Amino acid sequence: MLKFTDEQIVFQEVPGEVSLAFTIAGCPLGCKGCHSSYSWRADQGSALTPHYLQQRLDSYKGLINCVLFLGGEWQPDALIVLLELSRSANLNTCLYTGLDDVSPALKQRLTYLKTGRWRPERGGLDSPHTNQTFTDLRTGQCLNYLFLAQ
Template identity: 85%
Template sequence: MLRFTDEQIAFQEVPGEVSLAYTIAGCPLGCKGCHSSYSWRSDQGTALTPLYLQHCLERYKGLISCVLFLGGEWQPDALIALLKLSRSANLNTCLYTGLDDVSPQLKQQLTYLKTGRWLAECGGLNSPNTNQVFTDLRTGQRLNHLFVKP
């Protein structure tokens, strides 16, 4: 079962979308300099069950356009169930992962995917030197340019 440490409405993580965002507890990567290192322990946070998510989707109906998971790919079956639920509510879906890629089964349920470990020397998506990639999986288009201010 997935657990989350943070639940918030986010406006910047997925360009053009109003996202219901969950920071998932238990990330096994442990990237040096991670802004969410407090969430690494898997035994903390609140259970993110399909029933809980369904209630949230009903509460935010008409107000959000995307559901964003900051992690969770290490429990693919649980994450896929939540992604399917989000998609059945006609919402876009996004996963932020520190991995370089995820399984085809996960990608099939995603609209957007951010890949790549956090490397302080490269910066995040708002850096032209980042190693991270933000992709619209519907088109395969890399959208990093939407994060970098001119």
């Protein structure tokens, strides 16, 4: 079962979408300089059960367009259930992962995917030198340009 340490509504992490975002506890990658190292321990936080997510989707009905999971790919079966619930509510879905790719089973349930570890010397999506990629999986288009300051 996945657990989360933070739940918030975000506007910039997924361009053009109002997203309900969950920071999933237990990221195993240990990137140096991680901005959310407090969330590394998997046994902390609250349970992100399908029942809990459905309650939140009902509460935010008409107010959000997307559900964003900041991690969770290390428990793909649990994440797939949550993605399918989100899609059933006619919402887009996004995963932020530090991996370079995730399984086809996850990708077919995702609208957007952010890949790549945090490398402080390269910067995040708002850096022109980033190693990270934000992709619209419906088209395969890289949307990194939307994160760069105009």
